[in-house]
Amino acid sequence: MFQWLHETILNWAHAIYEFVPEYLLWLLLPFFILFIFPIFLVFFIYGCVIFVHIYGHRHQIREAYHTSYWEGARVAIASFWDGVGNVWHGYELRGIENVPDEGSALFIYYHGCLPLDVYYLISKLVIHKNRSLHCVGDKFIFKIPGWRPLCKLFSITSGTVEECTEELKEGNLLCIAPGGVREALFSDPNVYDILWGKRLGFAKVIIGSKTPVIPMFTENCRESFRTPEWGRSFFRWIYEKTKIPLCPIYGGFPVKMITHLGKPIYFDFDTVTPEEVRKTVKREIRMMIKEHQRLPGSVWRGIAQRWSSTSSKKKNSDEPEQAELLQRNGAGTTSPTSDSEDIVVLRRDRSGVEDDDDEVDELGGI
Structure with a gap:
């Protein structure tokens, strides 16, 4: 999953570099650094927090997968939403x-x-x-x-x-x-x-x-x-x-x-x-x-x-x-x-x- 995400980001960056004039990229770079990058950074940090929360339920997820394939999926998704609820609300x-x-x-x-x-x-x-x-x-x-x-x-x-x-x-x-x-x-x-x-x-x-x-x-x-x-x-x-x-x-x-x-x-x-x-x-x-x-x-x-x-x-x-x-x-x-x-x-x-x-x-x- 992480490899797919990494490749997707690289592909996007390559596409932007090809279709957007270089001078415009340099012009917008300060704006990106000051405003856009911090937003991405916050999302990445919260993503890590949710991952840690899910990892805390790893034993329950493993046991659920041993019981039933779909039960494992249910517990994994429930762990994700439990993490979202704890972090955001x-x-x-x-x-x-x-x-x-x-x-x-x-x-x-x-x-x-x-x-x-x-x-x-x-x-x-x-x-x-x-x-x-x-x-x-x-x-x-x-x-x-x-x-x-x-x-x-x-x-x-x-x-x-x-x-x-x-x-x-x-x-x-x-x-x-x-x-x-x-x-x-x-x-x-x-x-x-x-x-x-x-x-x-x-x-x-x-x-x-x-x-x-x-x-x-x-x-x-x-x-x-x-x-x-x-x-x-x-x-x-x-x-x-x-x-x-x-x-x-x-x-x-x-x-x-x-x-x-x-x-x-x-x-x-x-x-x-x-x-x-x-x-x-x-x-x-x-x-x-x-x-x-x-x-x-x-x-x-x-x-x-x-x-x-x-x-x-x-x-x-x-x-x-x-x-x-x-x-x-x-x-x-x-x-x-x-x-x-x-x-x-x-x-x-x-x-x-x-x-x-x-x-x-x-x-x-x-």
């Missing part, structure tokens, strides 16, 4: 103890602009739990050239309600973002609004598989990458008409990212309705946003958190007041007891903002 995972060592669980999460947090979570679970996290993805990602083998390797599917239910019954871990692409591209980073509409597909999966739900939220997931405010309504109109995600994205900011996994939520699966499941899970996600995300969202604050040793502490001095407001809004406990129906009843009185979408079985996705 100082990524942390809190609540991993809520993930069962065996058996099924369904992760329901708020969708950031790009699902980097899901990539990092998959990597953590592969490395530290030796478990694969299956994901529901939007249909358009399977149409991108070259992505299908990677989706197959990491069990990413655009599965139906029946397929997802069957996966959970088989004892797998599965994650779904009910907001899907709509939430990813058009949620406001100032308020982190949840755009689930009236989707019921994920709720039917929960009831059909009788699986506990692990709510998930990642701090600053909308600060690393963003969509521009200008033209957002126009791009959303295009998406609603065509389902094509044409909205531009910018960013790559090194903000602090911390994924929080909540306690598993259990329901009385024999009596609960899909509408009640959706409302309960949605409120849990909203509570996590209020607890862990400082609003309005700020890229600069996220970067400051990345380099601060005291990141992810309590956000405001008025948190007791916020906690009181949450209780008024019907935030109950989610302990796994037989009173799961009471959890739903506690939350029925809370009015929330719903989208105008028709009631559908769509699952959303990464």
Whole structure:
């Protein structure tokens, strides 16, 4: 690999030398030395750091290759993304103890602009739990050239309600973002609004598989990458008409990212309705946003958190007041007891903002 990279760089340099006048090369050399070379140098250094991180997992990678050729590839890629998360976003995972060592669980999460947090979570679970996290993805990602083998390797599917239910019954871990692409591209980073509409597909999966739900939220997931405010309504109109995600994205900011996994939520699966499941899970996600995300969202604050040793502490001095407001809004406990129906009843009185979408079985996705 390194020999190929070395030969590629030499070929590029030779091509540039042939087609660019020599006087222009000498003219641009100071600019290259002062501005371009330091950028390449930083990328090379971070590449070495990521390589060292991967090398630290070399024993796991070797064992995985002995088990299965594809399992080795999965662990190697997971080690790479785990290194990227540590280096660039100082990524942390809190609540991993809520993930069962065996058996099924369904992760329901708020969708950031790009699902980097899901990539990092998959990597953590592969490395530290030796478990694969299956994901529901939007249909358009399977149409991108070259992505299908990677989706197959990491069990990413655009599965139906029946397929997802069957996966959970088989004892797998599965994650779904009910907001899907709509939430990813058009949620406001100032308020982190949840755009689930009236989707019921994920709720039917929960009831059909009788699986506990692990709510998930990642701090600053909308600060690393963003969509521009200008033209957002126009791009959303295009998406609603065509389902094509044409909205531009910018960013790559090194903000602090911390994924929080909540306690598993259990329901009385024999009596609960899909509408009640959706409302309960949605409120849990909203509570996590209020607890862990400082609003309005700020890229600069996220970067400051990345380099601060005291990141992810309590956000405001008025948190007791916020906690009181949450209780008024019907935030109950989610302990796994037989009173799961009471959890739903506690939350029925809370009015929330719903989208105008028709009631559908769509699952959303990464």
